[in-house]
Every structure is written in C-alpha cells, then in structure tokens.
Amino acid sequence: MFEIASHTYASKLEHYADLADQARGLLAGEHDLIANAANFSALVFHSLPDLNWAGFYLYDGSELVVGPFQGKPACIRIALGRGVCGAAAQSRQTQLVRDVHAFDGHIACDAASQSEIVVPLVKPDGSLLGVWDVDSPQVARFDDDDRAGMEALCAVFMDAFRD
Template sequence: MSNFNEEIKYPENKEESYKLIHKQLEALLENETHLIPNLSNSSALLKLALPKTNWVGFYLLKNNELLLGPFQGKPACVHIPIGKGVCGTAVASGKAQVVYDVHAFPGHIACDSESKSEIVIPIYSEGRIVAVLDIDSPVIGRFDEEDLKGLSQVVHILETSCNWDQV
C-alpha cells in the first residue's frame, strides 16, 4: 500500500485519476471488511484525491432514513428522510443523482451553504440500498459523466469489500 501521508499528485485527466483512486482504494480495503474503518478511509481518500470538493461522505440507511456515517468536511445533517434532498432522492429513485446546481434542485437540503453542486450514488448489498456516497462541491457543475463513472466504480469496490450486515 502506498504511503498516504506523502503528498500524492493525482493526474488532471479524470479517467487516469480515477484509475489511481481505484487502485489506492483496493489497497486500503485489502483484508478488511469492517464497515466503519473502510468508509472512513474511503471518505478520506476521496477528499484528498478529488479537487474542488468540500464534503465527502456516506449516509447509511437505518430505520427507514439516512443516518450520517463517516465523512470528511464540515459538520453535516444527521438525519435525511427518504425522498428528501439529493441523498433521499437517490434512495427513493434507486439511481445516482448528478446535480449541476443544488440551488435549482427541488427540496435540496443545505447542510453547508458553500455547496453548489453534488453527486450521490446509492450503495447496494444483496439487492437493496444500504447507503449512499455523497460528495459536494463549492463549484457549480463540478461533477460530470466521468465522475459518475469513476465514483460508481468506487461504490462497486465498497459494495464487494465491506460487510454491509453491520448497517
């Protein structure tokens, strides 16, 4: 595993950068299935690797709502109802949400007023949603199809590496 305490320069090309992120994530998760450490290290890695982001974290589906999980960034909303905000919409629809401008998103929940765009990807285990990956940016239009592709692979790695029974 590479030394994450050293400054790592990520390629400007998003596809190349995500390839490096995927390799690093696989190394971080190797021989570890415990959910909290894996999500903690994953959020730290993504916050370090993704430029122009101000919040990277996870919400876990618990008691029919989203509950704040490991994250990097400012303090965040603890409870999000299913169907509310970008995260709740991702769960209700079962689909990733790439939001160009959060202020134009109906029912957006503003945990951090600096956030301008957002991407949320549902995480599945045994055919059901167990969590979401949520990333915010202070830049309008920060996330695109390349981010969706790269972060969907991050989610796939987490889906297959973590023990989701712990949610």
C-alpha cells in the first residue's frame, strides 16, 4: 500500500523533490504505461493543493487522446497545436498559463479551470508520447517553481520506461 504522508515543506521545490522520490518508488519496476499513468495522476492530484484536474493525453500518431487522470470528465481528443495541450505537444515546450482565458484557443473542458500547466512527454528517440496536463480553479496557481517541479516529475515518469 502506498500512502502519501502529510508534511510541512520549507519550499515548493522541496515538496516537488519529495513527490519525485515518491513517484520513483511508486513506479519502480513497473513498465505498463496505463498502470503508471494512473498511479502517477493519483499521486500528484492528491499531493498538491488547489488542483481540479491532473492527467495524461497520449499521442496516437495523429492527435492527443485522453489517458489516465484524476478530476472531472475531460475532452477526449485534442488536435496538435490546439489549446494548451496541443501547443505543448506541437512545440515540445512546457506551457505555463496563469490565466487560461488569456490563452488564445484555450479549450474549456472544465469551466472551473482558471490556470494550467502542460509538460510534453518526449521519448529518448525524440518521438512524442503525449502530455502531462494539470489544471487549477485558481488564476496564477502555477509559477516557475511548478514548471521546474512538474518537469522533474515528468522526467521520473519517463525514466520508468528506460529500463
């Protein structure tokens, strides 16, 4: 059984470092994409405050398709270049959006979402696995510490498939 302990952290980055250690333990020895994505989503969703969605969109060769997540039902398919997820997938750059209403072309799967961060998941050969998407009902919930923390978490997730 995997439990998420309640801790007080000196900084947000310290919290992310602890989460990365927990993710390493959770994913150790498991190579199934869906199982790892489901557990990873639950770990992050239940460990970070002020989130209303955390999950994966997986690239099927032509578009992003919703994968394991925590939160309300989501958009099922997203074209590359469309919305925050599509922009991250197409550019292969993390998208940190402090106010989704200011993002041209934002896709409102959940009207409660106010800010969003999306990290592209790129395989060692340079091909796209998908994106990691996290939403919040608060404007400006995510900052550069979240960017660094989410990118580090995603590196742990991708490392689970390198063995």
